[in-house]
Amino acid sequence: MQKARPPRGFRDFPPELMILKIDIVSKIERVFQRYGFDPLDTPAVEYWETLAGKYGEEAENKLIWRFQDPLSGRWYALRYDLTVPMARFVASNPGLQMPFKRYHIGKVWRHEEPQRGRFREFTQCDADIVGSPYPEADAEIVNLVLDVMDEIGLGRVIVRVNDRRLMAGIFEEEFGIRDPVPVYRAIDKMDKIGAKGVRGELEKLGLSASVVDKIMEVASIRGSMAEVLEWVSSRYGSNPKVAQAVGHLEEMASLIDDKRVVMDLSLVRGLDYYTGPILEVTSEDLPVGSIAGGGRYDGLIGLFAGRDVPATGVSIGVDRIIDGGLEAGIFRAGKKTVTQVYIVVLDRDVYSYAWKAASLLRSQGFNVRIDLSRTSGQVQRRKASKMGVPVIAFVGRKEADSGTITLYSAATGERVEARLENAGKALERLLSG
């Protein structure tokens, strides 16, 4: 006998989880469409060289699922996100009308060390705007993600915003830090290890005390976009990169009217390809980290296209939202079936009549199960109850002889005997009642 487990770090989604997931994903999809995004799909598999050099060192060396085709010797990889494949798609379709707004809901794979809440396969819901370098595109992404969160019912969210150009202008140019990556990595831990911990890490990097002080000051700045931009301007506004970013972010802020958006100069985000505004979403209701993230990446498509194509977008981690929401009690995975009626067949003689009833109700759009187990009426009824089917229908000799069906509402206990031609109406009433 073989082991029956999914690979370590992977998981199955049984019906009670999938029913919830389909509901949440369809809400996200609806908001994407309301904002004028259209669906795109790309393969799960890419050539290794398509993904190489896009995500940074850790992804490159460890986190991308690369593999060699044993037959051809060619190196492939499972996609690491939905952004790089989209960039490749845009580059290979030069006739696309700009701005190109696409959404993509699909799985991505990461070679993480499996641990609680961290999986090697998960679903991302991405929306990106390609072809607009303007702040209104970035603002639209922020508004989009807030509307998604409202639609899902995650009210207490925070969208943190920063800008890669501010980081480069201040840390690299103004502070003269030559190798900023370890500095960013330290700052990024602010929420986890606190200011004292970050200071400790910065000191270990051999930076002068005054530089560490200045870094710590900047990294502690957090507030409304207007407040933070004013502070940044007054301190570092003479730096050209900073000035450019401030202008862009001010225009962005003018189109975002939401207190849940804060600017946070300690926000880093790991991916290499960002070039402008970046954002990260958390929810105070969820015991998980970031549930969405994104930003502007004006250089990525150019790697494939050979011409600069600006782009900005967001990726929503729906599995994490589900896991967190279940843990926090915001969602319940209570629904085990989408079936609305379970037809209990009381007598083998009436099978073809019961089958006719099932077929009729299905043709009227109801989700119908009929017994396939040849067990007693009592056992069938118990099965239907255990699944939580809202209406149980009974078909026996009496019903077959009189051309009727007996319907029983599990919620109210109401029992109705309806003629077959009126069964749909009666059923509708029981389901809505």
Added chain:
Amino acid sequence: MQKARPPRGFRDFPPELMILKIDIVSKIERVFQRYGFDPLDTPAVEYWETLAGKYGEEAENKLIWRFQDPLSGRWYALRYDLTVPMARFVASNPGLQMPFKRYHIGKVWRHEEPQRGRFREFTQCDADIVGSPYPEADAEIVNLVLDVMDEIGLGRVIVRVNDRRLMAGIFEEEFGIRDPVPVYRAIDKMDKIGAKGVRGELEKLGLSASVVDKIMEVASIRGSMAEVLEWVSSRYGSNPKVAQAVGHLEEMASLIDDKRVVMDLSLVRGLDYYTGPILEVTSEDLPVGSIAGGGRYDGLIGLFAGRDVPATGVSIGVDRIIDGGLEAGIFRAGKKTVTQVYIVVLDRDVYSYAWKAASLLRSQGFNVRIDLSRTSGQVQRRKASKMGVPVIAFVGRKEADSGTITLYSAATGERVEARLENAGKALERLLSG
């Protein structure tokens, strides 16, 4: 600059194809739900040993995308179908209530030699009934697939049915063929190479002329289930396997009232795991081969579970349906966007007013795009027309000053100026007209 192609044998689905695909998949899903199937998801990646030994020689040696994790050395595989992962899932969840009816819509991967219409990644839509050994379960699968085809709008379909037990009883036991696989492989080509070609292949296998005659006679039998079962019974009904299959198929036939179902004793189907009735669906409207296939596989789950669990199901090849339907002109990939309104901004000054209008219409559930390109009104309008957006909205100084929006129907040419608070109603009328 990097090459921007998807890997050979893989393909991107641009919006105009995805909009069509989402429509067709959601129709399939709706029928699955009407029949009382619930959604399941399993990982794309399985341990190699989970898939090994399930599909037959060609899959095992060549068609399964197996790969070694370069970090751990472990062998994995991309799933080859959705059936074996489901069998693994059922085995690892012994508490599942039987019958377990699940559907699964997802990608599968095959290491095919890429050629026209044959891809290395494609989407399958599967529905399976686990836990019922009875003919009514097989009949439900046949009725389900017919309803799916009706829902998609593929009227002229044929569901061919055969039974592995008939094949074993007649060819192996009655005709004494010890190594039936090459015989089945020859018979399977009936549609491609004709009776004469099949005879030629059989003769090469070193079978006696009388056995070849008998095989050719059986393989030519095709008709209604009732007709064929009568013929089989009269000729080979004394064989116990044949008798068992005939009884099962007769009960099945009593629950299928559809002339599109024919029994065809030349139907083979490649997969190793089938044990009872098998089925294959083609459409006279589509210039492609089989568009769905399935059957009973009572032994597969037992390989993981260590106990016999009967199961039957069908897999629908939605990509092939789309490709064939497009080629035959049944479907059109004409719709480039789901956007309903494109807001043309005539003046940069009124951006925030236009943004407010977009936000209002989105909150009313409309799919709205707003200009993000800062181009002239004329260019924006041309973009909207090219995308085929049904309603174009104009916002300029006049509209901003008077609190209105101008709506233009691309279909009828009608132009309406509506106050912002009434814009939703006006829009609805234009969209439905």
